[in-house]
Amino acid sequence: MNCANGASGIFPLLHSIGRMSLCSSSALTHLDSTGRTSQVDVSAKATTVRRAIAACRVTLPRNVFDLLKENKLKKGDALNTARVAGIQASKQTALLIPLCHQINLERTTVELILDEQKSCVKITSTVACTGKTGVEMEALTACSVAALCIYDMCKAASYDIRVEDLRLLAKTGGRSNFHRADKDDI
Structure with a gap:
């Protein structure tokens, strides 16, 4: 997988403290829309x-x-x-x-x-x-x-x-x- 910043690999590279570069994969559920790590919102999930x-x-x-x-x-x-x-x-x-x-x-x-x-x-x-x-x-x-x-x-x-x-x-x-x-x- 190739990332927008030219890096390759399965996981995005650490871009700066608290931020990760975004790749074209939606598999990482702990990233928000800006690439920051965040806890997954489970409020709409079924019990x-x-x-x-x-x-x-x-x-x-x-x-x-x-x-x-x-x-x-x-x-x-x-x-x-x-x-x-x-x-x-x-x-x-x-x-x-x-x-x-x-x-x-x-x-x-x-x-x-x-x-x-x-x-x-x-x-x-x-x-x-x-x-x-x-x-x-x-x-x-x-x-x-x-x-x-x-x-x-x-x-x-x-x-x-x-x-x-x-x-x-x-x-x-x-x-x-x-x-x-x-x-x-x-």
């Missing part, structure tokens, strides 16, 4: 049940994975702490991501599964509400913060920890639905 599922993985050195599995980390129960941190984070998304709407969430679940073979923690979050805007960012935020909590609680044993493959697996209830074909391969 529907919205759901989103996100996932990521935290890969650990084997010795750290074993400490986590045996609940022998110095900071305590990392899995339960990360689960609660993810749930709390989903409710704070609008404070963390500037253009997200404040949403009354009706359910957030965070599941952490130990994968012995891959020496990792698989994290999945599911978020639901009845509202006018989706909950994808809330699900992604829940996974991200749960993963960061695992990192924080394990870093005393090793810094060789990787947070990987954060992605949206599914969303329903809005203008478009989405289901990732490879969602079982976290």
